[in-house]
Amino acid sequence: MLRIAREATYSVSYKDSGKRIDQFLVEKDFSLSRARIQTLIKDGFVKVNNKEVKCSYKVKLSDNIHLIIPSEKPLELRPEPIDFEIIYEDPYIIVIDKPAGLVIHPAPGHYQGTLVHGLLYKCNDLSGIGGVLRPGIVHRLDKDTSGIMLVAKDDLSHRHLINQFKEGIIDKEYWALVHGPVKEKEGIINMPITRHPVKRKQMYVSESGKKAITLWRKIADLSNDIALISANPRTGRTHQIRVHMSYIGYPILGDHIYGRKRGRFASRQMLHSKRIAFQHPGTGKKLEFSSHLPEDMKRFMIALIRLKQKD
Numbered sequence: 001m002l003r004i005a006r007e008a009t010y011s012v013s014y015k016d017s018g019k020r021i022d023q024f025l026v027e028k029d030f031s032l033s034r035a036r037i038q039t040l041i042k043d044g045f046v047k048v049n050n051k052e053v054k055c056s057y058k059v060k061l062s063d064n065i066h067l068i069i070p071s072e073k074p075l076e077l078r079p080e081p082i083d084f085e086i087i088y089e090d091p092y093i094i095v096i097d098k099p100a101g102l103v104i105h106p107a108p109g110h111y112q113g114t115l116v117h118g119l120l121y122k123c124n125d126l127s128g129i130g131g132v133l134r135p136g137i138v139h140r141l142d143k144d145t146s147g148i149m150l151v152a153k154d155d156l157s158h159r160h161l162i163n164q165f166k167e168g169i170i171d172k173e174y175w176a177l178v179h180g181p182v183k184e185k186e187g188i189i190n191m192p193i194t195r196h197p198v199k200r201k202q203m204y205v206s207e208s209g210k211k212a213i214t215l216w217r218k219i220a221d222l223s224n225d226i227a228l229i230s231a232n233p234r235t236g237r238t239h240q241i242r243v244h245m246s247y248i249g250y251p252i253l254g255d256h257i258y259g260r261k262r263g264r265f266a267s268r269q270m271l272h273s274k275r276i277a278f279q280h281p282g283t284g285k286k287l288e289f290s291s292h293l294p295e296d297m298k299r300f301m302i303a304l305i306r307l308k309q310k311d
C-alpha cells in the first residue's frame with residue numbers, strides 16, 4: 001500500500017503558461033530538486049487534469065496539476081558503527097571529521113564499512129534525499145583524504161547546499177604537503193579539468209575540460225624540497241587540487257596517481273580538508289568549522305622539521 005508523505009494541487013496562471021511541467025513544479029515546491037520531480041513524473045505521481053504526462057509537457061492556462069509525494073523508502077543498507085567524529089549536528093545538517101582511509105559511498109570492493117553506513121548508524125532523524133531515507137552527501141572527499149565534510153539530512157537542505165557550491169558561496173580550505181622546492185608564496189591555477197581519455201579513473205588538465213580554479217599559498221617550507229600549502233578550490237572538479245598541484249610541478253606527497261614515483265614515502269596522499277564555511281540552509285546564518293590535522297600528517301611534518309634542523 002502506497003504511503004503518502006504529502007500532496008499538493010496547483011493551477012496554472014498566465015505567467016506560468018508554456019513552462020515545462022518539471023520547471024513549473026520546482027518553482028512551486030522548493031524542497032524538491034528537478035531530478036526528484038522528474039522521477040515523480042516518470043513514476044506517475046504527477047497528473048495534469050487527471051492524466052499522466054511526460055517531463056517535457058508544457059503547462060497550459062488553467063491546467064489542474066496534482067502532485068503526490070510518497071513517503072521515503074528505507075535505504076537497503078545495514079547501519080554499521082564506523083569510527084568518525086561528528087563535529088556538529090542539527091535537524092538540517094551534519095558536519096563530520098572524516099579519517100583517511102574511509103570510503104564515502106558503497107561501491108565495487110567497498111560494499112560495507114563506508115561513511116554512509118556509519119551515518120545511518122549514528123543519525124536517527126534523516127528525512128530523505130531523493131525519496132530515500134539516506135544522508136545527502138553534499139561534497140565528496142577521496143578515500144585517502146581526511147577532514148571536514150558537510151552532509152544534509154533532507155532534500156531542501158541538500159538542494160540549498162548544492163546551490164551554494166555551484167554559486168561559489170561555500171568556502172573550503174585544504175592543507176597539503178607537496179613536493180618542491182616551492183619558490184612562489186602563492187598562486188592561482190585556472191586550468192580546465194576533464195576525465196582522462198584512456199585512464200578513465202583519472203582526471204587531467206585539458207582545454208576541452210570544465211572550468212577549474214584553485215587558489216593556493218605556501219604556509220611553510222618543511223625541508224629543502226617539501227612544503228606545507230593551503231589550497232582553496234573555487235570550483236568542485238574531481239581530484240581538482242591533486243591534478244592542479246601536480247600540473248604546476250608541486251604534486252601532493254604520497255599521491256600515487258598524480259604524484260612523483262620517487263621521493264619520500266608517505267602512507268597516503270597528504271591532503272586534509274581543514275576548514276569549511278557556508279550559509280546554514282535553515283537559518284541563513286554563516287557557519288564555519290575547522291578540523292585539526294590528523295596524527296599521521298603531524299608526525300610526518302615533525303620528522304621533516306627535525307631533519308631540517310639537523311642539516
